[in-house]
Amino acid sequence: MTRLPAAAGPREIYRIDWLPGTDLLHGTCHCGREHTAQDPVEMWEWMLAHPRGHQVEEPGGNSS
Template sequence: MSAGPTGEIYRIDWLPGTDTLHGTCHCGREHTSQDPIEMWEWMLAHPSGHSAPENESQGNGS
């Protein structure tokens, strides 16, 4: 049984001239990888693995 469409949009762009993929999860987090399988695993594991960018996690007192 399928739950139907969720409205979540995942986007993977190839960066021309490189072997790098740039992914954007439906939550807005971004990730880069050269391995398409690793990229999809990262996206589909939402929210696991979606750590805060370093500049957000430092110096905010939490």
């Protein structure tokens, strides 16, 4: 069995999927929040801004 060094700590997993038939990317952050964008740079900036980038209301959200 391979073990990670204790200094490695928990791993953060980011996932980006292409939505077939569209120009959209769907990203899931390690915290579970989701985001959709056309621009891969925008997607990575959103993910790597965790948690600051996740505090902004998503476009099309219920912001009455």
